[in-house]
Amino acid sequence: MISMQYSFVLPADYDMSVIDRRIAEKGSMTDGFPGLVFKAYLSARKGERGASDNRYAPFYLWDGPAGMNDFLSGPGFVALTQSFGWPSVATWSVWHAELAPGIERARFATSERLAIAPHTGLEQLRAAETALAQSCVSEAKALAAVAGYEPTTWTLVRFRLWEELPLELAKGAAVYRVGHVSR
Structure with missing residues (x-):
């Protein structure tokens, strides 16, 4: 599996209902x-749950690179780039994905991107991140x-979908509203 995310930072006075309508449509x-x-x-909306700016930032989980490549070279991504610009697309090799029934009910998402220290035992880190995801x-x-990692910049990603946000969030976790979940 492979995951990816791109993000568009929007002006502070941007009408985020435009993004809400785009997602709905x-x-x-x-x-x-x-x-x-x-x-x-x-x-994300600037000032809401610690967000430093307005942002549109979809997150994808693919069963392999073929679907991701078809999407990125297809008309939907072309239309997106014509509306918002050419984004950098972060990708991670997925160590583990745990899905509960009804992920379409998600209203919130959290994402953590953490540096992986040099010489970290990746086998142990993978086992720990898998257990944490489960x-x-x-x-x-x-x-x-x-849970996934990216070995060019040695970055770990922890992405979660929630129906209700937990009372305690990891320090530095980005919090997003979920407008729709496609399966």
Whole structure:
């Protein structure tokens, strides 16, 4: 599996209802997209839950690179780039993805990007992140938990979908509203 996310930082006075309408009108276009496990249409509003700016930042989980490549070279991504610009697309090799039934009910998402220290034992880190993702869904009531890494910049990603935000969030976790989840 592979995950990806791109993000558009929008002006502080940007009318975020434009993003909400875009998600409502176009979100279902990726329902059933070949190779897509899920796409979470995410937005953040400046000043809300610690957000430093307005942002549109969808997160994708693919069963392999073919679906991702088809999407990035397809007309939907072309239309997106014509509306918002050419984004940098972060990708991670997925160590583990834990999905609960009903991820379409997600209303919030959290994302952590953490540096992996040089010479970290990746086998142990992978096992620990897998266990954390599993417990996050079974015990913390997340609807989805994805753990992955990117070995160019040695970055770990922890992505979660929630119906209700937990009372305690990891320090530095980005919090998003979920407008739609495609499967």
